Amino acid sequence: MPTKEFLLPDEGEVVLATVMEITPYGAYVALDEYENVKGFLHISEISSGWVKHIDRFIQINQKTILKVIRVNKTRKEVDLSLRRLTEEERRNKLILLKKEEKSKSVMKKVALDLQLSDSQIAAFTEKILEEYPSLYTMIDSLLEKGTVVLTKLSLPEDFAKKVYEVAKEKLAPPPVVVNEIIQLSSSASDGLQIIKQVLGSISKIEREDVKTSIKYVSAPNYRLSIMAPNYKIAEQCLRQANEILQKEAKKYRCTFSTKRI
Known part of the structure; x- marks a missing residue:
């Protein structure tokens, strides 16, 4: 540290x-x-x-x-x-120390992969600690917001990408999944094509760290699944998906509703 x-x-x-x-x-x-x-x-x-x-x-x-x-x-x-x-204070400090040690191992791996000298990695670390209280808080923010966390500090883009890549591999928690049942129907003669078009509109959600999928359950039910790094991002994307689907359903005069599962 x-x-x-x-x-x-x-x-x-x-x-x-x-x-x-x-x-x-x-x-x-x-x-x-x-x-x-x-x-x-x-x-x-x-x-x-x-x-x-x-x-x-x-x-x-x-x-x-x-x-x-x-x-x-x-x-x-x-x-x-x-x-x-207190025992709680001691335990919390131990957790923070372990997190910081893991963050240091990330930086060592980055330095090795990019063949950075000790002086280079020290300079980059110093710049990070001018903005963040610890390496771990920076990495925590990096995993949530992406490489902009480092590039906005005027650090090289290849360095930012490598830190993100290694941190995601070593420190990122397992992804979470949220599910929802979509009820969607159309009385139009080409209703099947309309439903496919409405459901396909969730491709407008563009995030590298988020995966969306829709599977047929039974008419008029479809399961929407969103996999994301954490529940905060998953819920944000779920709301965005519902807004997109509702707008498209209204456009084509479809019956639309959702139910959390």
Whole structure:
């Protein structure tokens, strides 16, 4: 995870730290996510109970998750607590750390595939972190909005495409599917051709990450299925499909209705 140069954490923030030194009064730690920032974990902040031997709770070089309780920006001092850290906060931090590690592996694969130098990938990463708080938040946005997330930062198009490709392969969740029954009928002499034309109008939904299909069930019922990266996009496309179908059905004087399944 890239370090935050010349910054200090905020009070209440949950941080990853490495234990550097243990004293009778507490432990000095390095904050892994901040450059050249150390913190102090007082013995009274290790456990809610009495602590006689600190090394029973933490060890030198141990990675641990702690909560920031005080920050002196003038003296660049950070006081930390283990006992005030809730299990939910610890669990959420672990999830974020795992996501960020996966994001770093994406960038390593991109650098390897495009034969980027360390200085090039560092420069690209720096530009990303000027806009996003972490690599993972960028990738999360990238998977939802596409390569424009990176190209708008004036990053090369081939780099943007490769990051999207690798992230989709490594990090994208499995697609979701929403289904709906369409009831469509026409009393016209060429009603079958009209129905085919109306149903075919959903091809107007143009998204690379969305697949639509319509299958015959039994007259006048058809199943509309939309596969998308997430439910938000799937629901948006379903609404769009209904608007298109309703407009076309009205144009050809068809009877049209829908039912979610």
